[in-house]
Amino acid sequence: MNVTDWARFVADHVNEGKKKGKLPHYIFSADHTPLPAAGLWSIWIDPDTDERILSCTILTGPPNALLEKIHDRMPVIMPTDRWDAWLDPALTDKDALRALMDVYPADLMSEYPVSTLVNKVQNNTSDLLKPLETPAVG
Numbered sequence: 001m002n003v004t005d006w007a008r009f010v011a012d013h014v015n016e017g018k019k020k021g022k023l024p025h026y027i028f029s030a031d032h033t034p035l036p037a038a039g040l041w042s043i044w045i046d047p048d049t050d051e052r053i054l055s056c057t058i059l060t061g062p063p064n065a066l067l068e069k070i071h072d073r074m075p076v077i078m079p080t081d082r083w084d085a086w087l088d089p090a091l092t093d094k095d096a097l098r099a100l101m102d103v104y105p106a107d108l109m110s111e112y113p114v115s116t117l118v119n120k121v122q123n124n125t126s127d128l129l130k131p132l133e134t135p136a137v138g
Contacts (some may be wrong), residue, residue, distance in 0.1 A: 006087050007039040007111040008078060009058055013129075015118050016071050024118050025070050026129055027111045035109075038086060038101060059101070068107035077104035 009020055013028040014035065029035050041056040062071040067074045078086055082100050113132040120126045 005041055005089065006082060007041045007056060008087065009037045009039045009056075010034045012036065014075060015114070016067070016074070023113050023132075024116060025111045026114045026131075027067065027070075027074075027109060027116075030108050030110045035075070036078050036080065036083070061101055062103055064106040064109070065079040066109050066111060070111065074104075075119050076101045079104075 012033060013026055015024045016027055017030075037058045039056055039058045041054070044053045044055070045051070046053070059076040061076045063071060063074040078100065086094075086100050091097065114128060114130065115132055118128045
């Protein structure tokens with residue numbers, strides 16, 4: 001038996017690696033409000049043992065103009081005015097659901113490179129969020 005439903009995940013930022021190379025970037029809303037991402041959660045029940053397995057995922061889609069320089073995808077950012085529709089179990093129309101997942105506007109986001117120390121989960125310090133001084137390319 002499987003049970004799947006829509007979810008919403010809220011974060012104050014996302015770290016993402018650059019396409020070519022591994023320089024991570026701190027990605028956040030330009031006004032420093034949380035970034036709510038669309039997601040799914042699921043419960044799978046093993047028919048032999050009745051063990052319940054809980055899982056979740058954050059949906060990704062094409063990047064906006066800001067993030068396409070960094071990666072070929074980005075989380076589906078779900079603005080607050082779409083939460084009720086996204087979480088409505090009665091909404092099953094695929095086109096209506098796709099319309100809720102428009103690419104989030106680049107001008108509402110900001111980013112800067114950060115240390116590769118963010119790539120190790122055991123590192124947990126506010127220094128990880130400091131902008132990395134990088135030489136100008138050009």
